[in-house]
Amino acid sequence: MSTINYSEKIPNNVNLGEDRTLQRALEGWQPNFINWWDDVGPEGSTNHDVYLRTAVSVDPQGWAQFGHVKMRDYRWGIFLNPGDANREVHFGDHKGEKVWQDVPGEHRANLRRIIVTQGDTEPASVEQQRHLGLTAPSMYDLRNLFQINVEEGRHLWAMVYLLQKHFGRDGREEADALLQRTSGDANNPRILGAFNEKTPDWLAFFMFTYFTDRDGKFQLAALAESAFDPLARTTKFMLTEEAHHMFVGESGVSRVIARTAQVMNELKTDDAQKIRAAGCIDLGTIQRYLNFHYSVTIDLFGADQSSNAAIFYSSGLKGRYEEGKRDDDHVLKGQTYKVLEVRDGQLVEKDVPMLNALNEVLRDDFIKDSVSGVGRWNKVLEKAGIPTRLVVPHKAFNRQIGALAGIKMSPEGRVVSEVEWAAKRDEWLPSSEDFAFVASLMGRVIEPGKFAGWIAPPVMGINRQPVDFEYVRFG
Amino acid sequence: MDMVVEAGIIKQHLIDPEICIRCNTCEATCPVNAITHDDNNYVVRADVCNGCMACISPCPTGSIDNWRTMPLVRAYTIEEQLTWEELPAELSPEELEAAGVSGASAEAAEAPAQTQAQAAAEATEPVFNSAQYGASVPPWSAAHAYTNLFPPKTPTTATVVGNFNCTEAGFDSETHHIVLDFGVVPFPVLEGQSIGIVPPGVDAIGKRHHARQYSVASPRNGERPGYNNVSLTVKRVTEDHEGDPVRGVCSNYVCDLKVGDTVQVVGPFGSSFLMPNHPKSHIVMICTGTGSAPMRAMTEWRRRLRKSGKFEGGKLMLFFGARTQQELPYFGPLQSLPKDFIDINFAFSRTAGQPKRYVQDLMRERAADLAALLKDGASHFYVCGLKSMEEGVVLALCDVAKEAGLDWDTVGAALKREGRLHLETY
Numbered sequence: 007m008s009t010i011n012y013s014e015k016i017p018n019n020v021n022l023g024e025d026r027t028l029q030r031a032l033e034g035w036q037p038n039f040i041n042w043w044d045d046v047g048p049e050g051s052t053n054h055d056v057y058l059r060t061a062v063s064v065d066p067q068g069w070a071q072f073g074h075v076k077m078r079d080y081r082w083g084i085f086l087n088p089g090d091a092n093r094e095v096h097f098g099d100h101k102g103e104k105v106w107q108d109v110p111g112e113h114r115a116n117l118r119r120i121i122v123t124q125g126d127t128e129p130a131s132v133e134q135q136r137h138l139g140l141t142a143p144s145m146y147d148l149r150n151l152f153q154i155n156v157e158e159g160r161h162l163w164a165m166v167y168l169l170q171k172h173f174g175r176d177g178r179e180e181a182d183a184l185l186q187r188t189s190g191d192a193n194n195p196r197i198l199g200a201f202n203e204k205t206p207d208w209l210a211f212f213m214f215t216y217f218t219d220r221d222g223k224f225q226l227a228a229l230a231e232s233a234f235d236p237l238a239r240t241t242k243f244m245l246t247e248e249a250h251h252m253f254v255g256e257s258g259v260s261r262v263i264a265r266t267a268q269v270m271n272e273l274k275t276d277d278a279q280k281i282r283a284a285g286c287i288d289l290g291t292i293q294r295y296l297n298f299h300y301s302v303t304i305d306l307f308g309a310d311q312s313s314n315a316a317i318f319y320s321s322g323l324k325g326r327y328e329e330g331k332r333d334d335d336h337v338l339k340g341q342t343y344k345v346l347e348v349r350d351g352q353l354v355e356k357d358v359p360m361l362n363a364l365n366e367v368l369r370d371d372f373i374k375d376s377v378s379g380v381g382r383w384n385k386v387l388e389k390a391g392i393p394t395r396l397v398v399p400h401k402a403f404n405r406q407i408g409a410l411a412g413i414k415m416s417p418e419g420r421v422v423s424e425v426e427w428a429a430k431r432d433e434w435l436p437s438s439e440d441f442a443f444v445a446s447l448m449g450r451v452i453e454p455g456k457f458a459g460w461i462a463p464p465v466m467g468i469n470r471q472p473v474d475f476e477y478v479r480f481g
Numbered sequence: 482m483d484m485v486v487e488a489g490i491i492k493q494h495l496i497d498p499e500i501c502i503r504c505n506t507c508e509a510t511c512p513v514n515a516i517t518h519d520d521n522n523y524v525v526r527a528d529v530c531n532g533c534m535a536c537i538s539p540c541p542t543g544s545i546d547n548w549r550t551m552p553l554v555r556a557y558t559i560e561e562q563l564t565w566e567e568l569p570a571e572l573s574p575e576e577l578e579a580a581g582v583s584g585a586s587a588e589a590a591e592a593p594a595q596t597q598a599q600a601a602a603e604a605t606e607p608v609f610n611s612a613q614y615g616a617s618v619p620p621w622s623a624a625h626a627y628t629n630l631f632p633p634k635t636p637t638t639a640t641v642v643g644n645f646n647c648t649e650a651g652f653d654s655e656t657h658h659i660v661l662d663f664g665v666v667p668f669p670v671l672e673g674q675s676i677g678i679v680p681p682g683v684d685a686i687g688k689r690h691h692a693r694q695y696s697v698a699s700p701r702n703g704e705r706p707g708y709n710n711v712s713l714t715v716k717r718v719t720e721d722h723e724g725d726p727v728r729g730v731c732s733n734y735v736c737d738l739k740v741g742d743t744v745q746v747v748g749p750f751g752s753s754f755l756m757p758n759h760p761k762s763h764i765v766m767i768c769t770g771t772g773s774a775p776m777r778a779m780t781e782w783r784r785r786l787r788k789s790g791k792f793e794g795g796k797l798m799l800f801f802g803a804r805t806q807q808e809l810p811y812f813g814p815l816q817s818l819p820k821d822f823i824d825i826n827f828a829f830s831r832t833a834g835q836p837k838r839y840v841q842d843l844m845r846e847r848a849a850d851l852a853a854l855l856k857d858g859a860s861h862f863y864v865c866g867l868k869s870m871e872e873g874v875v876l877a878l879c880d881v882a883k884e885a886g887l888d889w890d891t892v893g894a895a896l897k898r899e900g901r902l903h904l905e906t907y
Contacts, residue, residue: 066510066535223504242509249504250541256502257542378503378520385499385566465500466543 053481125165216255231325772866
């Protein structure tokens with residue numbers, strides 16, 4: 007068992023105490039982290055005792071320990087999955103060589119960039135969700151929000167550890183900069199666009215955790231294949247925590263749909279206005295939120311053709327999703343992949359070198375995974391006897407990055423004129439009126455076992471606790 | 482207390498596809514690679530999952546904690562599970578019965594999963610899961626067992642040729658030793674197997690009673706050697722688990738049988754809780770109450786072998802627990818066995834003026850001898866009795882091993898793999 011040392015200021019299972027310089031550097035960064043948490047962490051939550059999951063070791067029995075903790079006392083630690091002394095690089099040009107425990111000089115800049123980008127997303131979502139605690143639809147949901155927040159904070163730590171341990175002065179500077187950028191800040195925004203978008207309400211939060219944290223799953227899974235072993239081990243462990251975030255999103259949207267379907271059946275109507283009047287979110291609004299979060303998230307995978315992606319793969323820095331389960335040569339030279347482009351007002355596929363299309367490969371894996379989850383939401387409608395189905399929009403819809411950026415496209419994948427786009431935009435993406443309506447539903451419900459009228463209760467509690475368990479004790 | 486022995490049934494571990502979010506956490510944490518997936522579902526391989534519960538607490542959704550009582554031969558395949566959109570319902574008692582599983586054994590199969598899930602949920606420390614060490618294969622030298630010769634749809638008839646109270650008369654926990662004769666109907670059994678008895682009549686809702694299973698207490702050549710008969714150890718059930726008065730349907734029927742009565746019998750059942758035939762193999766038996774039945778069968782077979790000069794020094798060691806000496810079945814006959822044949826240790830938990838002693842306390846006292854046996858690859862351990870004893874007994878074995886400088890993970894895994902630790906609790 008790989009136990010985590012909780013007697014140290016920074017809990018860890020990486021023998022931090024044996025590296026005094028690193029320990030001092032991290033302990034110097036820690037007060038700034040706490041300041042950041044106090045400034046932009048969950049609003050108004052300082053005295054709550056929250057039923058949080060904390061890792062005491064990285065094995066199955068140890069990493070999901072539950073108890074009431076004040077979030078400021080949560081032990082943001084540095085946890086790496088156990089290593090394998092014989093692990094080999096299993097893709098790219100270094101295939102078959104021993105994995106690296108230190109950063110090879112020639113890959114230093116690229117690895118730093120990958121780690122900084124990943125690290126930047128983690129606190130960003132905490133900042134985006136800062137105000138949501140004040141409008142939680144239930145105590146159960148409030149707890150889930152806080153769990154996500156502390157874990158995103160820990161994931162930031164995970165990346166900061168790598169930066170400070172392996173990248174010297176540059177790493178320390180990058181780690182500091184992570185705390186200086188802020189989501190949505192006009193002067194010093196987060197690195198990736200989606201992390202500067204507002205998460206204005208709980209439907210947006212559920213969509214974000216469904217789609218954007220799923221992006222996290224695919225990015226982390228690709229990094230978990232890395233030849234740089236500390237990165238692989240760190241991200242493997244992060245993946246176990248990320249699962250809860252996706253669960254909050256998937257089950258959250260599913261519960262919204264279930265409640266809407268219930269009210270539709272009770273009122274025997276599919277009229278959006280009547281459903282809204284009954285205090286529920288109509289399926290059209292849910293579809294528009296879905297369109298927005300899906301399209302913003304698939305931009306996170308980067309340009310459809312990218313020489314960086316090829317370099318990252320060939321040099322062993324970042325693999326594909328489930329690299330080990332694929333049965334090709336894991337080098338990919340001379341292979342091709344189909345990407346989309348617009349030619350003569352029509353979408354057409356073209357073959358590009360596979361190595362350059364690896365962002366697209368990862369995006370397509372994500373799309374497949376997302377679509378099956380949307381299928382599970384549709385099962386809720388199907389069971390309730392509602393004929394409407396939710397769909398993910400076309401891959402080219404509302405894209406800001408890559409060859410499809412700026413092309414006006416309907417959700418079904420038809421290239422449209424600027425005029426048509428302007429006329430239909432509010433049918434396809436949430437309008438200010440949609441946001442205002444959803445915001446109007448966001449009242450705080452925090453009595454144990456009670457739920458806001460626009461969302462159904464979950465099928466079971468966290469850690470098999472009852473749904474009316476006191477997940478948050480308000481101090 | 483009815484004696485329940487497994488009859489090719491499992492508590493199959495399944496994932497609820499309606500709740501699962503396909504996050505891969507379970508597959509990543511499963512230590513034995515029992516979990517796999519396709520684009521549609523995450524599923525558990527029934528033949529690989531050992532119920533270790535490592536996947537339970539890391540699952541963010543709770544979808545992973547689902548169990549279904551299934552006849553082993555009908556366990557859901559991964560191909561089937563991959564197509565599911567929702568979990569199938571539990572098989573009905575009729576479906577289970579049609580597949581050769583009685584209600585009593587189905588309940589017994591349920592117990593481990595529930596207890597494990599609870600333990601995992603309540604644990605703050607890493608959970609000790611005793612059930613994971615129980616073998617599902619027989620010892621290599623065991624004789625071949627016949628099973629299901631008479632399934633529930635087509636029972637056979639046996640005649641009662643003996644019924645004796647084998648505890649001191651007048652105690653609530655009256656336990657009977659019943660002898661059944663099959664005449665010329667083939668009914669071969671081995672020590673450790675069980676048979677089912679179908680009580681006559683119907684239950685409260687007018688359905689025919691299902692069979693109750695009892696371990697065979699006689700050796701393979703019969704209670705009366707050379708005749709086609711078996712004996713059972715049946716305790717008259719007069720109260721339920723909470724101590725409230727209840728009249729056991731089958732146990733009272735069996736205890737009240739008269740010589741010459743006929744009974745409907747199904748079985749035999751059980752293909753792993755079998756004794757080794759190897760003449761130098763050692764047998765450590767740990768039991769409570771009617772859990773003594775298979776131990777009596779094994780002891781008696783060894784006694785007969787020894788008498789005929791066909792045995793070469795394998796040790797027999799017995800740890801036997803009861804509330805009082807008067808409640809111990811077979812107390813008298815056990816006392817008369819030679820000390821150099823069997824090493825007997827009694828634990829009484831309710832003897833007036835004496836501290837409570839349980840079988841695991843005795844095992845710790847005999848740590849030196851048990852350690853020597855744990856080091857010997859010819860040793861076999863059998864645990865049979867109340868569910869509540871199981872964890873304490875396996876923990877005691879684990880502690881004995883550790884104190885002797887053995888690595889329990891290695892020893893425990895070998896005992897399981899080699900069919901040398903058998904757990905049969907109810």
